[in-house]
Amino acid sequence: MFNGLKKFFNNFKEYIVLIFLLLISLSLLPLNKSAELKKIRTLAFGNLAFLNSLVLDAQDMLRDRDEVVKLEKLNAELMLKVNQLREYGLENSELKRILFLKDTTEYPIKPVTIISKLIPSLPGYYLINAGLNDSLKNGMPIINDKGYVGLIVKTSDHFSLVRSLKSTQSHIAVMDQRSKVNGILDWDGKSFVIKNISTTNDVSIGDRIVTSTFSTIVPPSIPVGIVIRKSTSVAGLLTNIEVSPFVNFQSVKNVVVLKIISSKEVNNIELNLLKETKLK
């Protein structure tokens, strides 16, 4: 029996040693998080780190240290300049699109810039750099080349407060451009939703949503977004329609104010009609 084992060991000693050592290695792998091993490793690693720093110092001695510092500074400055130019480039293309909008739109417009989007206690409200002195008034809509951005709700001499579409207090009348189905678009804090549309109404995913002709606040047919999801509620009778806006509210900066107040226009038309009827 003993001789048999001895013979077996002699024949396979290389494999036995190998398997034994490999098993020890593998059994150490899960113990890497133990405090003792970490301590040993830190100590040994620290010693070699000292050697490493010596090598680095030796390397530095071979280099012109002042020149390296100077070049690193120049590099940082150039990086900042490149970043600034990139921002100018983006702003330039945005401004070009707004100039095109100015040339093509039939409404009187005023190009403005959003100077702040972080108004405390008013999420979804923006501050723009024009006000009463630029003949801006409450109720004037703000758009950019992509579509509807928001509405002026307060004006001072030089600044105005804009309630963007991405505010929970924003509710605008919109319609499906293809099927002319009307609804009210809200921001519920997570997404833009047109709630309680009858399931019999023809609204499909991919349809363009524009401001409605029923709106007394915003001029009609300003692009708002695109239908991306439909979910049925209330026993399958009503549908909630999720809309993805055309405007990127995260990056929007340069916008234009449409210098009209729709409700007043509507009122004027109504008054004129009344006058005409009375005259007849």
Place this chain on the structure above:
Amino acid sequence: MPITVGIIAIAIQIVLIPLLSFQFVVPDLVLIVLVIYTLKKGQIFGTITGFILGFLFDIFSGGIIGAAMFSKTLAGFTAGYFYSENKTDTNLNTTIFVLIIFVCSAIDALFYQILISKTTDFTFITLFVKHSFLPAFYTALLSLIWLIFKPKTKSE
């Protein structure tokens, strides 16, 4: 003696060899030392030396303890297959040595990479080419220095 040389090799491997890195691929000096001793002393000696050098490498490099132990043990064992008392000079002094280094280094680098990786999201190219073939090739290239500057034996 091999442990002393091994410790010096580990120090060089950690401190100086990274300066020779090319696209994060570095040659393995410790493996070259291990293969040289294995070809001189035999398979069991190589397996045990690989185990000890691997342990020391894990400790000094601050890596995962057990990873280099496993891979170097396996590499020492593999190098032992080329051991022959009658062919020691041939194995150490000809281009066969470079080939042995290549094979052992490929196995070593492959298993080391598998054990230290926190992800299993490998492709064939990254695992076998980038983490095995390239380091093995670089180590084999470095081992040419041994062939050129090796210490002269009495028979020579």
